[in-house]
Amino acid sequence: MPQSRHCLNPLPLVVFCLLLSLAARAEVTTLSSASIADIHRAMERGEITSEALVRQFLRRIEAYDDAGPGINAVLQLNPAALDEARALDAERQSSGPRSPLHGIPVALKDNIDTHDLPTTAGSFMLAGTVPLDDAFLVKRLRDAGAVIIAKLNMSEFASGGPLNSLDGLTYNPHDTSRSPAGSSGGTGAAIAAAYAMVGFGTDTGGSVRMPSSANGIVGLKPTLGLISRDGIVPLALSFDTAGPMARHVHDVATTLGVVAGVDPADPATARSEGQVHQDYTRFLDRDALQGAKLGIARDFMGADNEVDWIMESAFQTMRKAGAELVDIELPPWLLASRGDFYRTIRYREFRAQIADYLETTGPDYPKTLRALIDTAMTLPSPDSEQGYIPNPSRWQLMLKEDAGGELSDREYLAVRDHALPLLRDTIEGLMDEHGLDAIIYPTQPRRPQRIDPEPNPDSAPGSGGSPVTLANLTGFPDLIVPAGFTAGGLPVTVSFFGRAFSEPVLLGLGYAFEQRTQARRLPRTTPPLADAMRVAIE
Template sequence: MRLHRSFRLAALAALLISYTVCVRAAAIEFDAATISDLNRAFEANTLTSEQLVQQCLARIEAYDDNGPKLNAVITLNPKALEIARALDAERKSKGPRSPLHGIPVLLKDNYDTFDMPTTGGSVMLENWVPPDDAYVVKKLRDAGAIVLGKLNLSEFASGAAHSSLGGQTLNPHDPTRTPSGSSGGTGAAIAAAYAPLGLGTDTGGSIRGPATANGIVGLKPTHGLMSRDGIIPLSLTFDTGGPMARSVYDIAVSLGVMTGVDPADPATQKSKGKAATDYTQFLKADALKGARIGIARDFLGADADVDWVIESALESMRKAGATVVDVRYPKWLLDSKQEFYSAIRNPEFAAQIGDYLAATGAGYPKNLEQLIASSTGVRSLRADGAGPNPIRWTLFKKEAEAGKLDDYRYLSVRDHALPMVRMVVEGLLAAEKLDAIVYPTSPRRPALIAQAQPQPDTASATNIANLTGFPDLIVPAGFTTDDLPVGISFFGPAFSEPKLLALGYSFEQATHVRRLPVHTPALPDQAVTMP
């Protein structure tokens, strides 16, 4: 009898142990795993970097090369698996370099990489390999991140989500819709879980438009927080790089790795004493409690579905303890912001692209005039899909005619209008005692590709962040009735990234609306096993 009872007790104990192991070894969907989750799996030996890279490559093969053929990737790093294996060995022998050790990263193809071409999406820079990495790319590699590949973009970071080298990028939520530009390849790739982390660039909304259109998180940092050295310029007064990911945590953990004063980029001097190396410390789920949030109602009213999602988001903030107040921008700013933007952006590209092109090798254009001349020789599609990009190339001529950097039209805006805009926004934030201003990142749902407008949407507020140089964090807010994502922007004063990340994280944790696009579903056996 005692033996029988002992057997039953032993069986019960084994069952409890088995149950405990099953509970502890929970699985997280591949697209939902944060970089923190991946590091826990690395530490528990349930995942290696090599396996993670293999899973990312499998998704690229399934959805970029096949399936919906999103056309987000221009170049893959042929040594990615070799690098991952080396980093796995290093982890075992020395431990991780940083939270990004062994994490795959995808780069918009206007970031210099010493081991892969940097083309800006243009057939005119095809196969151009820079001599070294962009500053932030080197920082990522030094932290142990793996550059998995380079992504499609609006050519030279302007125009529709199309390039002469990479063609049209598709939106994984609806391939007939634009992924927005100019970081459309990064937006689509990160939404489709090609990698946990991507980098975009933003001059007038080019991180934030693709973040909202593809239903992911994106940050346009304060101008000067991240170095632009080694990034093909569009307009250095406005240009900044920034991270794009599927969670606010991943934005925070990657941002800290990339900050730093760079002697090659004078703008980074502004960040001295104001940058952090660990932004995850600011992430608090209750950050909305007691916060004072302004809703910029000037940017509602263009799409009833978008408006409904934003109103729902505001209600979630109120329930989390925030006070929400209406704010309005001065009419003169709303009427003038696009003119101010164009007065800087167009002449600066004409001047600054030549400085970048001067370093390219023999046979490549060396200035805007040579780009224009080269473009006239491309008249039809090649077998690989590369071909003319008339919308962007027509813009070349407008840029060439925009005047010089000593022109009164340029100087008056740079020296007087931009400081005036900064003062107005700072005054609005202070007068209303706001922690942030929120607004629909795009006032309308993603347009059909056949109808997408390559020019900036004047109804959007995104370029106010560029005119001021202030940071803007985008977080998924919901979906329209036709299942298209809507993002909400958290906009604040210079170097307020800690506050914006805290608020965005709090909102994300209260709502959890991001999801894997229907056209890029989970692949078999890709869940991440957690300890």
């Protein structure tokens, strides 16, 4: 006689229902796709440790930076990273985490001071110099329990292409024939290739945002003064800022709350008093685009048809999410003069301010820009013993910087004291006139350029050039979010540019866009390892 279904063993059904329930609220992803929040929850559940996390990233660096495609994003590993991770694991067990960054691996551009690792600004002229102290933001990271896993390659003295005299070229992991952009190209490539959870670059004229765009990651150039520049090799303090770079908007927001704040050693941070938030993740809202008004700066489009098409798709996504988009026009005088304004400030400030920094290095290192140039001239050809490589394009620019003039020059003072305030007022007036929450445009109007010097066949004539210096000239924030990929697999990003200290607004808008597009992809040259660590995400 058939057994009644009511008498069947209920255990398999219970297990099935439990598994179905778990699947409904969680999925398993590789480490390279997980966010800091995913990792933090996995650590709280005891599923992974900081030591295991660091080991996994070190294995990826070994597989893809030292071997494989040879991305060459890492300049130096922290030999104490595993010991630090083990100590932080023990601390978590005994007293709990210090912050959401507890045990999280972070990588730094090599112009950010670390007391236990050299800071060279990518130059053989500073090879081996170890600062006496950490940069302010590094102290904040360490205090929060982050693990500094590596120092990263960069354009020499934070200017120029992806080449430096100390370690050569860095390559774009999406296509190694393409540039990762500069000057934080090592950070952009490292985070795209999942060598760490978050990285830091610096931005004087687009150097966080261009590598974020070229490598298809999230990057934030914050408001000038939100993050201290103390302990960072300067390029031009009127424009310089550090910025977080990560694979998720949430990770950028998490990290910003740790490092932002007033620092007496950097007078510019005084303006951030009352503007700093300890937790920027509370502004992340999937519906932030609903009711937002955004201005499209088409002055920065028209140079690359495929980039423009991806932008139009991104704009349509924003409209469907409830945003109102209007076209805006920037004044012709602004578009025509911004390059001159930028160079007038940058050349003069680098000449004076790099000398101030060089005074903090040991007695055997150059102490002025002229001394750097003289040292560079001792390397007319590659040094096979040391591995040093001439970098003539950057060193030729140093000659221009050395001849750039003084900080007392009338031209410099006119731009600093009159032109830049006028430019800020103009942008704010334009946003007020249209009632804008942000201005949007392609971060880079063209796809990542080829490393070789041949003309880029992908580019078309036209457009108002790169928009990135606009955020430096004004000191305003600019958030970069992946928007899509070209047919050849090259990333394209959109910029959310806003008023001073509007990071909460920009992060909310960027997060809402990111959640609808998920235009994030692990580079094809750096796939998950065969035994990649997996993390359950909710």
